[in-house]
Amino acid sequence: MRNNWKKALIAVFGATLLLSACGTSSGGSTSAGEKEKVYKIGVTQIVEHPSLNAAYDGFKKALEDAGIKAEYDPQIAQGDPTANTTIANNLVSSGVDLIFANSTPSAQAVASATKDIPIVFTSVTDAVSAELVESMDSPGGNVTGTIDNHPDAIPNTLKFLKEELGAKKVGMVFNSGEANSRAQVDAVKELLKEMDMTVVEASVATSADVKQATESLIGKVDSLYIITDNTVVSALESVVSVANEHKLPMMVGEFDSVKRGGLAAYGFEYYDIGYEAGQMAVKILKGESKPADLAVQVPQNLKLIMNEDTAKALGLSIKDEWKAEFSE
Structure with a gap:
């Protein structure tokens, strides 16, 4: 009888351990849930235009591909410096886990607003001159990212011109x-000093100034070169209309501007540099690296694309070596 009682007690004790183990397993799922943490990502972008939007899409896809769960708080300054600063301060005070800064002004504003929250930028041309990092190889602070300035893009463009x-x-x-x-x-x-060519500048403060500034160049220039300036690119159609009216060939700084009427560009996909920035963010969020230790990345795969309709409108004969890729 006593043996039966002992057996029963052991059985009850075993069942208790089993239930306890199940409870531990449930706790394990909580641990697994911690791995599924939803990160809060602040996003600041200086203006709305296709290249910057593509970079943002690439950034989000990189986090998605890495299995990172994230909630995004995207805010666009619409070219307003005051709004840009306000956005930066708001994102910092909201306690985000990381800030994605999409453009030079956006990155500068958030870099000034915090030295603690990790910042990953893209669509920045010169991160060192903009005082975002100490050097390309060793950023040294809480900021790193990808630039939109391939070292051969400007020289190739000027040579083409x-x-x-x-x-x-x-x-x-x-x-x-x-x-x-x-x-x-x-x-x-x-570079043009060495090429017996000159630049005629027209400065703008807002996108509303772009058309008038472009018109001020008529009769003074024989071509246009629209770089990756966020203010001008956001109003590119104004430049295109003036260029077309006066039959001025217009080289541009990125592919979306070719699709919108520019003649040609030596460039890369902004989606790609956004994706690469996202991969850097993944390493930071997972605790694998700190911004200070992640070298700033340069875009890959520079190539020429042309707008065939614009070329024909200018009366240009399309050479075979130009036909690597045409815009759709």
Whole structure:
């Protein structure tokens, strides 16, 4: 009888352990749930235009592909510096896990607002000159990301303007208050000194100024070069209309501007640099790396694309070597 009692007690004790183990297993699912943490990502973007939007799409896809669950708080400054600063401060005070800064002004604003929250940028031309990082290889702070400035893009564009289009006076419309743009214009001017070509500048403060600034170049230039200036690109159709009216060939800084009427660009997909920025964010969120240790990345796969309709409207004969890819 006593043996039966002992057996019963053991059976009850075993069942208790089994239930306890099930409880531990349930606790394990809570642990697994922690792995499924939903991160809060703040997003700041200076203006709305296709290239920046594509970079944002690429960023989100990289996190999705890595299995990162995230809630995004996207805010667009619409080119307003005051709104840009306000957005930065709001994102910092909201306690996000990471900030995705899409453009140079956006990145500068959030970098000034916090030294603690990780910041990953893209669509930035010169991260060092913009004082976002100490160096490309060793960012050194809470900021890193991907730039939109391939080292061969500007030289190839200027060579095309001179050798293929016979340009001598290049008109450039840009926002001089944007560090991204000033750096590109200065690089163009420096290179053109060696090519017996000159730049004629037209500065704007807002997208509303773009058409008038472009018109001010008529009669002074034989071509246009529209760099990756957020203010101007957001109003690119104004430049295209002036260029078309006066039969001015217009080189641009990125592919979406070709699709919108620019003649050609040496560039890359902004989706790709956004995706690469997203991959960097994944490493930071998983605790595998810190921004200070993640080298700033340069875009890959530079290539020429052309707008065939624009080329035909300008009376240009399409050479075989130009036909690597045409815009749709």
